[in-house]
Amino acid sequence: MLDFFFKPKTVAVIGASREPGKVGHDVLRNLLDFNFPGHIFPINPKADEILGLKAYPSILEVPEDVDLVVIAVRAPFVPEVIDQCGQKGVKAAVVLTSGFKETGLEGAKLEKKLVETARSHGIRIIGPNCLGILDTYSRLNATFAGLKPIKGEIGFFSQSGALCLAVLEWSKAEKIGLSRFVSLGNKCDVNEIECLRMLAEDPHTKVIMGYIEGITDGRAFTEVACEVAREKPVIIFKSGTTAAGARAASSHTGSLAGSEQAFEASVKRSGLIRAKTLREFFNLALYFAFMPPLAGPYLGIVTNSGGPGIVAADACENSALELPSLSSETVEKLRKVLPPYASFYNPVDITGDADAARYEKTLEVLIEDQRLNGLLVILSRTATVNPDEVAEILTKDKAQKPIVACFLGEESVKKARKKLLKGKVPHYEYPEEAVKVLEKAWLYEWWRKKPPAKVKKLKVNFKQVAETLQIVRSEGRSHLLDHEVKQILEAYGFVFPKSLVARTTDEAILAAKVIGYPVVLKVLSPQIQHKSDVGGVKVNIRDEEELIKAFEEIIINVRKRLPGISVLGVIVQEMAPKGKEVIVGFIRDPQFGPLVMFGLGGIYVEVLKDVTFRLAPLAKEEALEMIREIKAYPVLKGIRGEPEVDMDSLARAIVSMGQLAADFPELSEGEVNPLIVGPKGQKTIAVDARLSLGGEK
Known part of the structure; x- marks a missing residue:
């Protein structure tokens, strides 16, 4: 899926410029610098040649078929350019140009025209208002970013160009390569769902990262994410999930629900690995790019300082991870390699006078302990330990058991951190960060291994509900009356206390006798949703005298707080059992x-x-x-x-x-x-x- 974007044999840059710093120039330069193996055609009616390549005044004058176009002309001209691409038989276009729906109503109209034109020709579009795309394996760098990408196994898509640049910077700094990269921009056509599918099918992509701001079809996104996450880890960072995005609602449920709750529910079902911050976004990618699956929640901690070890232990206590006791065999082995004043339990404190050799001997023992699913190695810089030597030890291929590092400090451990990353050992600045990553690694593996939950339909009275709702709609009401709500919910298996409607105190007395004391009284009104808020509920009424008083108080409370409201009476209800x-x-x-x-x-x-x-x-x-x-x-x-x-x-x-x-x-x-x-x-x-x-x- 979408391979025609990432494996083109020919690329045309429409709006190619002779002037460095212009988008059309930078895209052309990146295609050349990344050694794109196919033919590249600059399109510029005012140039004969750009960067040593013959330029053409129009896509229609290119002598060969064109697989992919990258468009960098002014927004008003883009629909016309797309029309010409359609005439040429182009099927894939990356529109870098901004000035569409992100700018307001006129821009939205222009974007609609762009989409309609593209669809009339069967052209797929990435963008507009995007940074571009790249594939490090097909040597395609159709972006205007100023960084040369590194080949690797992380696929990335984003609705933010700035995040795209941040990922490229991170990739270069940490020497972590990318496979494919998609800047979605306004996603007028290709969206996050198609990107998930495309990266799932890409054999070079091991881990998927995605930044999203909005989801067009949440149900489809969840369904596809669930399929993809069973095959590859998908790390998602989503913004725009605050209460500002929630709509008003009259029920408790409505007031508590919002875009954040909806997305989190999607994450729980689909097995996505959600990052709550950008730092965590990159931390998680580091782990999944380097480490094998964390098969269980049992973590071993090695430290040369008690404090950081305790911090890590506290973080584990507040997570889904556990610090198991070490086996007696492991403890005996540790006693042979550690001084008597060391801590032989979990966390294992090898003390402040430890050197690299002590770290190595301790790790050799713990790696063999089958109770431990993963290890966190903490190092505090002391006079006796060389961080570079410990980093060298950790990068050795010792076992298929995840090991992450936390070397505390700055300049003193800078070189060691680089060595760890080069040796594909994730490093985290603080113990809590390492524990959080390991926790999410375990929860993902737990989700992936458990059988998918299957929804089984309950036997319900569908017909009864449909008939009740038809009556409500015919009367033009949006809120259902109590007896209608009861009918519907009873049809779905809910059980209610015995209840009767009373319009007067005499009817209430009779109803209470039929039901039996104690009873509850509730105001009956189609306009009142929260009865307690208006003094419309009285509970534990034990005799006739209390009932009359409660009935009158309810009517007075409601009339006082909501004058002119329609009150149909009071519901007399059986007291519910304790629970x-x-x-x-x-x-x-x-x-x-x-x-x-x-x-x-x-x-x-x-x-x-x-x-x-x-x-x-x-x-x-x-x-x-x-x-x-x-x-x-x-x-x-x-x-x-x-x-x-x-x-x-x-x-x-x-x-x-x-x-x-x-x-x-x-x-x-x-x-x-x-x-x-x-x-x-x-x-x-x-x-x-x-x-x-x-x-x-």
């Missing part, structure tokens, strides 16, 4: 579709924000992962003698909510809050719920 309060909801993201939320429930959910998200529909395994992810998970597991909640019932509720969201795109958002979940044998009860229309019809 843990959680929330299960969904919201519809513009790019990624329905997102399911799970977390600690009740009225404080927006304050505590102990929630997690997944894409819907989802498998039971994903629902169980969601349960384990929240901070309150130990509470659900049972503390101080309390029983564990019914995890299967809870997981089913999460899966059901996801299936409802996927089955009915016209539902924009919804939630059950609180959902009362108790131990096995006790029914999981939906105490309060809401649903809203407004999604796709």
Whole structure:
């Protein structure tokens, strides 16, 4: 896929310039300097020759077929140039020119014209407003960057030209080569999804790096990323995920969801390795470019200084990694090579008077310990240790076990760091950075090895939901009434307390007698989403006197806070059994579709924000992962003698909510809050719920 961009036999630079510093000149210079093996045709109506190559006034006058064009003319002329390329039979164009949709409405119109013209001729476009493309194996450097790329195994795509330049700088500084490189720019045609597929199929690409700002089709991106990540590590850095990008919503779920939550849910499903900072972006690439997979979470640490070792141990404690005890056999071997005042446990402190030989003997022992999946070697510069000698030891081919280094210091370890990188040993400035990289390496390998989760459809009453929604739509409403919400959720397996609607205190008294005390009273109004916020809920009502008082207080509270609102009455509801309060909801993201939320429930959910998200529909395994992810998970597991909640019932509720969201795109958002979940044998009860229309019809 897209090979016609990266393996052309002929390239034309339209807008080639005789003047150094101009984009059209620099692209031509890069093609020549990188020894492109095919024919290069400069296109410039005012020049006969540029950089020793015969120039042509138009692409139409080039005497050969042209596989790839690189366009560097002013924006208003680009559609016309693309039309000429179509007449010539060109199928691939890289448009470097800026001045399109990134500049505003007029630029967007021009870009639309560009796309329409290209599609009429079957031309694929990378750009516009981009830095260009390169392939180090086909000797194609069709960029205007000022750096010569190094051949390697990292494929990179980016929506930012500045990030492209940063990656080229990093590649040169760390002597880490690239395979293919794509600056997507405005991605009017070729996008991040196609880049993922293309780099997955490229035999020279071992690791994929990508910088993205926005995703056009989140569902397709997730699906493709999931396929690619099972074959190659994909490291992604995404910007534009703050709350500023989130849309307003009336439910708790909506207020907590945003572009960040949607993208993170995509990452969890697809196995992408996400970098949260640019520094981590490069740190991760360094590891995956050099090291074999980290087969397990068990890390061994070697240090010549106690402090940094403790820092690394603390970082492990707060990660998915573990510091296992060393085997008795390993400890005995260490006692033979280390002084008696050393620490023979994990971390292994070989003390401040250690030299390179002590490092080497210690590593020889630890590499043989089958309990350890990887090693972190920390060095603090002392009078007795030569960092260069230790670096030399680490670069020896000792085992297929990942080893990363952290040499603390600046000038004193600068030469050693270069030696480590040359020997393909990742080096990190601080212990915490090394641990974070190793953690993500392990989590990626864990995800890659586990069987893909399969979504299994639950048996539900689809017809009942469709009929209820048809009634709501026919009445022109977006918010569903309580009894409609109940009908829909019951059709998907949710269980509600017994409830009756009462318009007067007499009806409320009769309803309470039928249901049985204690009861709960809730205001019934199509215009009220959060009943507690307006004093519309009274709980644990135990007799008739309390009921009358509570009924009157609810009506007074609502009339006072929301004068003129329509109140249809009060719901008299059975008191739910004791249990843990959680929330299960969904919201519809513009790019990624329905997102399911799970977390600690009740009225404080927006304050505590102990929630997690997944894409819907989802498998039971994903629902169980969601349960384990929240901070309150130990509470659900049972503390101080309390029983564990019914995890299967809870997981089913999460899966059901996801299936409802996927089955009915016209539902924009919804939630059950609180959902009362108790131990096995006790029914999981939906105490309060809401649903809203407004999604796709």
